[in-house]
Amino acid sequence: MRQAVAISKSSGACSEISMSKPAITIERFLLDTQPEYAKGDLTAIFYDLALAGKMIASQTRRAGLLDILGYQGSVNIQGEQQRTLDVYADEVMISLNDHTGRLCAMASEEQENWIPIPDQYPKGNYVLVFDPLDGSSNIDINVSIGTIFGVYHTLDEAKRGRLEDCLQPARNLVAAGYILYGTSTMLIYSAGQGVHGFTLDPELGEFLLTHKNLRFPEVPTYYSLNLGAYPYWTPGVRQYADWLNTLKTPRLSQRYIGSLVADFHRNLLYGGVYVYTGEEKYPEGKIRLLYEAGPMAFLAEQAGGYASDGTGSLLDITPTSLHQRTQIFVGNKHLVQKAEQIIATSQAV
Ligand code: FBP
Numbered sequence: 001m002r003q004a005v006a007i008s009k010s011s012g013a014c015s016e017i018s019m020s021k022p023a024i025t026i027e028r029f030l031l032d033t034q035p036e037y038a039k040g041d042l043t044a045i046f047y048d049l050a051l052a053g054k055m056i057a058s059q060t061r062r063a064g065l066l067d068i069l070g071y072q073g074s075v076n077i078q079g080e081q082q083r084t085l086d087v088y089a090d091e092v093m094i095s096l097n098d099h100t101g102r103l104c105a106m107a108s109e110e111q112e113n114w115i116p117i118p119d120q121y122p123k124g125n126y127v128l129v130f131d132p133l134d135g136s137s138n139i140d141i142n143v144s145i146g147t148i149f150g151v152y153h154t155l156d157e158a159k160r161g162r163l164e165d166c167l168q169p170a171r172n173l174v175a176a177g178y179i180l181y182g183t184s185t186m187l188i189y190s191a192g193q194g195v196h197g198f199t200l201d202p203e204l205g206e207f208l209l210t211h212k213n214l215r216f217p218e219v220p221t222y223y224s225l226n227l228g229a230y231p232y233w234t235p236g237v238r239q240y241a242d243w244l245n246t247l248k249t250p251r252l253s254q255r256y257i258g259s260l261v262a263d264f265h266r267n268l269l270y271g272g273v274y275v276y277t278g279e280e281k282y283p284e285g286k287i288r289l290l291y292e293a294g295p296m297a298f299l300a301e302q303a304g305g306y307a308s309d310g311t312g313s314l315l316d317i318t319p320t321s322l323h324q325r326t327q328i329f330v331g332n333k334h335l336v337q338k339a340e341q342i343i344a345t346s347q348a349v
Contacts, residue, residue, distance in 0.1 A: 024209040026050055026187065026198050034191055041102045041124055042175060042191065048096050049149060050207050053179035053187055056089045056147060057200060060181040069140050077112040077323055085139050086110055089132035089147060103128050104154045105161030107322050109291055114166045114322060127152040127165045129291040135259025144182035146261025150295040151175040166322060170294030171315040178261045190302040216305040220271030220332045222255045224263040232279035236346030240339045260287060264296055264330065268303055273331030277310065285327035290319045293328045306333040310343050
C-alpha cells in the first residue's frame with residue numbers, strides 16, 4: 001500500500017495517509033501513455049476540458065442552491081427550450097477553448113452554426129465538437145447529466161477553420177469522451193489507446209486516474225431504451241426489444257435514465273446496450289450524430305464494444321449537417337450486432 005504525506009489543515013502537523021491509488025492526473029497519464037502527444041496541444045486540450053468539467057460540476061453540484069435551474073427563455077437550433085445550465089455549460093466550453101491557439105473550429109449542440117476561432121486569436125490544428133450538457137431533461141430532478149466531446153484534426157492546416165473541418169466521420173476522431181456529473185464527477189476519455197476514467201477529487205480539484213483500460217464486460221447486465229416509444233418503432237426494432245426483454249442467458253435488466261452519458265457509463269461498467277431509434281417525435285432518431293453518437297461510438301469501439309445505426313457502424317457515417325440526428329445502438333458488440341441482424345431480417349420479409 002503506497003504511503004503519502006499530507007499536511008493536515010487544522011494542526012499543520014505532517015501525518016501519513018494511505019492512498020489506494022497513486023495520484024495520476026489526466027495530463028500525466030496522457031504524457032506517460034501517449035508520448036506522441038507530449039508536444040502539447042492535445043494534452044493541453046484535455047487540461048481545458050478538465051477545467052470546463054470542474055466549472056460545470058461546481059454549478060451542477062449546487063444547482064438547487066443557486067438560481068440556475070429552469071429555463072433560460074431562449075430556444076436552441078433543435079427547437080428545444082434552453083435551460084440555464086445548458087447555456088452556462090455552452091459558454092464555459094466556448095470561452096475556455098476559443099483563445100488557446102489549439103483549435104481552428106468548434107461545434108456545439110447549443111449553437112446553430114460552427115464556431116470559428118475569433119480573428120484576434122491564433123488558430124490551432126484541432127477541432128472540438130461537443131454537447132455541453134447531455135440529458136438536460138434531468139437537470140431539475142437531480143439525476144446524472146454529462147458533457148460529451150470529440151476532437152478531430154483539421155482537414156487543412158494551411159487554412160483557418162471551416163465547416164468541413166467539423167463534418168468528419170467519427171472514424172477520424174483523434175480523441176473523444178464525456179464528463180459525468182453524478183454521485184462523483186468523472187471524466188472518461190479515449191485518445192485511441194483504450195478508454196480511461198478519472199474521478200474529480202473535490203479536495204485537490206484534480207481529476208485522478210481511477211478506471212484504467214475500461215472494457216465492456218463479456219457478459220452484459222442491462223439494456224437501456226425508452227419503452228414508451230415501443231408503439232412507434234419499426235417491426236424490426238420491436239422484435240429486437242422483445243428479444244432483449246426475453247433473453248434468458250444472461251437475463252438482462254432494463255434501466256433507462258434518459259441521459260445518454262449516464263446510461264452509456266453504466267453499460268460500459270456492467271455490460272449492456274443503449275438504444276434510441278426512430279419514433280414518432282424523431283423519425284430519424286433523436287441523438288445527434290456529430291457531438292453525441294459519434295464520440296460514444298469511438299469510445300465503444302475502444303472499449304471492445306460497437307455502435308451502429310441499425311445497419312452499419314456509426315463511425316463510418318459522414319455528417320452532412322452539424323445537427324444531423326441518427327439512430328443509435330451502442331454497447332456490447334454481440335448485442336448491437338444482434339440488432340443489425342434482426343432489423344435486416346425483418347426488412348427482408
Ligand atoms: P439532450 O442532449 O438534448 O439532452 O438530448 C439527448 C437525450 O437527453 C439523451 O441524453 C437521452 O438518452 C435522450 O435524449 C432522452 O430522450 P427521451 O426523453 O425522448 O427518452
